[in-house]
Amino acid sequence: MKIKYVIGAVVLLLLILQLFPSNTSNPPVTAALKANPEVMKILKQSCYDCHSNETYWPWYSRVAPISYFVSNHVEDGRKHLNFSDWEKFDSDKKGKLSKKIIEEIEEGNMPLSSYKLLHPVADLSDSDIKMLKVWFGGKQ
Numbered sequence: 001m002k003i004k005y006v007i008g009a010v011v012l013l014l015l016i017l018q019l020f021p022s023n024t025s026n027p028p029v030t031a032a033l034k035a036n037p038e039v040m041k042i043l044k045q046s047c048y049d050c051h052s053n054e055t056y057w058p059w060y061s062r063v064a065p066i067s068y069f070v071s072n073h074v075e076d077g078r079k080h081l082n083f084s085d086w087e088k089f090d091s092d093k094k095g096k097l098s099k100k101i102i103e104e105i106e107e108g109n110m111p112l113s114s115y116k117l118l119h120p121v122a123d124l125s126d127s128d129i130k131m132l133k134v135w136f137g138g139k140q
C-alpha cells in the first residue's frame with residue numbers, strides 16, 4: 001500500500017522540521033508599560049502574547065511548522081509595538097502608538113483573528129475597548 005509510504009514521509013518530514021526550532025525566547029523586560037490594573041489586565045489578556053517580552057508559549061507554539069507562524073507573529077508584533085519597552089519611548093512615539101492602538105481596536109483588527117480563534121478570552125468587549133480608549137486617548 002502506497003499510503004503507508006506517504007504517511008511515513010510526512011511523519012519523517014515533521015520530525016526533521018523539529019530540528020529547526022524557531023525563536024521562542026522572551027527577552028528581558030526593561031521598561032514595562034505602567035497603567036492602571038484594569039488596563040493592564042486587558043492588555044495582558046489580549047495583547048501581551050504578541051506585543052511584549054512576556055509571551056506565553058504553549059506547547060503547540062513550539063512544534064514546527066506551527067512554531068514558524070506563531071514566532072513570526074510575535075516577532076512582527078514586538079517590532080511594531082512592544083509594551084515591555086513602552087516607558088523608554090519619548091512622548092512623541094507614545095502618542096503615535098496610542099493613536100494606532102485606538103485605530104486598531106476600533107476597527108477590530110487587534111487582536112489578530114487567528115489568535116482570537118484559539119484564545120476566545122482575548123476578544124475585546126465593548127467595555128474593554130472603552131477602557132483602552134480612555135487610557136490611550138488621554139494619558140500617555
Ligand code: HEC
Pocket residue numbers: 043046047048049050051072073074076077080081097100101102104105110111112115124
Ligand atoms: C497574535 C498576535 C497579536 C496579538 C494578540 C495582538 N497583535 Fe497587534 N499586531 C500583531 C502583528 C503581527 C502586527 C504587525 C502587522 C500588522 O499590522 O498586522 C500588529 C500590529 C499592531 C499595531 C500597529 C502598530 C504599528 O506601528 O502600525 C497595533 C497598534 C497593535 N498591533 C495593537 C494591538 C493591541 C492593542 C492588541 C490587543 C488588544 C494586539 N495588537 C494584539 C500581532 C498581534
